Amino acid sequence: MADKIATREAYGKALAEFGAEYDNLVVLDADLAAATKTGVFKKAFPDRFFDCGIAENNMIGVAVGLSLTGKIPFASSFAMFAAGRSFEQVRNSVGYPRCNVKIGATHAGITVGEDGATHQCCEDIALMRTIPGMVVINPADATEARLAVKAAIDYNGPVYLRFGRMAVPVINGEDYKFELGRGVKLADGDDVAIIATGIEVEQALLARELLKNEGISASVVNIHTIKPLDSDLIVAEAAKCGAIVTCEEHTVIGGLGAAVCECLSEKRPTPVLRVGVNDTFGRSGPAKELVSYFGLDAASIAEKAKAAIALK
């Protein structure tokens, strides 16, 4: 595996890269450019970068105005503020008129680390998924983050992009193809399907190895686009394996796990166990330690996988 890189880093670089190609790409931030990495774009295209100050709700509205006049705005802040504080602005000003606004939310989930619960947003996927027409993407690595930015630019409509603070391995190779709304099967298996998103894709792959040592065959699917959900792939995995484990760095309420349960309960009822933040707030600590603390690590996934198989 290549060096570790945070998806927020890839986001900032991608904005600068595609900013050269798209004259109408503009970037907004709310006094967090150094952290969200939109500062990389700011350095490359200072005339198309607008700091909105610590005023996220106004930033979302400004992005809407820019989108209605031919620009492709990326509005960035931490997930807590972009999706949390500004939920209603995103719902009414972006979602309802279906504006071509891209929300680049970084520092999602508990791997924010030491800053703790007030800044660890584990509810953003749930919030954004309820808005009609909103596309929700949670990239697993730097490769996917870059391609997700490109896909968001090429898609005409609102997109929520979720990035992380913690450096993570690059899983996908240079030939990786990203398709909006299409999941990616990373490994085949028969006994249980592990369906993961974001940084949990890496843990899912590690869990597969742990299970393999115990003679259990697990498939691993990366669902980078949580909405629209690739229900065909999920139903196919359910049909083949008969047991599912979902993994996300997000509350188990309303996120990927919920989306998979909603899909399968209607199309192919199958036992599903969810790995995620269990209806609790985050806490301070080194990001990597928190992954284990909240039961999001490979060992926890492997245990859940065995429990899911027992439900068959």
Add this chain to the structure above:
Amino acid sequence: MDTKRLGELKEIARKVRVGIIDAVYSASSGHPGGSLSIADLLTYLYFEEMNVDPSDPKAEGRDRLVLSKGHCAPGLYSALAQKGYIPVEDLKTFRKTSSYLQGHPDMKHTPGVDMSSGSLGQGVSVSCGMALSSKLDGKNNRIYAILGDGETEEGQVWEAAMFAAHYGLSNLCWIVDFNGLQIDGPIAEVMNPAPYEGKFSSFGWNVIDADAHDFDSLEAAFKSARECFDRPSVIISRSVKGKGVSFMENNVAWHGAAPNAEQYEIAMKDLGERA
């Protein structure tokens, strides 16, 4: 303004008011008070001030208007109808399930509506984005937003006010419909946003006073805004809530209520539709 033009504008504004009452009466709900208070303002904007063309509602270089106080959709729809964007008879479908005329403006389905609005405080931010975009492109068009006086109690309004001044959006003009009443009562009692002059001035805005029901005053105000090249402008438009309908004037009960059949007839008489 010459007498002939003044007479024409007054007649258009009268028809805008008739349309407001028709819409709200047909729907048995809606917001007549704040719609009537901006009827003259909307008339001035659409028939004197703004560079817009109803035959090409999405023309790229057009001036744009965001009705940030979106609950006054009857006023906007009626002005759009007088201007020729939508048929006047459609006003009677307002708020009906099968109608495109939603309770609050929906830009996706109503020609001439530049932004969906209704959640207070949000439209003004959108107007900032539009104005910034025009500046970026070196366009000469102007962006307008109408906000309620009660709406200025929303914190987002002041986030947007800070933004507009910071980026020198001189192509942006807000109009505060200062009728002094909000749902729970007089704004001075509910949550007093006064004084506007000092607040907006200290936020870096060009502040202009106007009489919302005097076209000469509006003309002077918009001229003053157009001649300010280094700051955004805000017109504090002193208005009468319910203006033009005797029993609705300065009565907060008509913020969001529809007249009954008897009241409708009185309103039509007040507006010169009946002998």
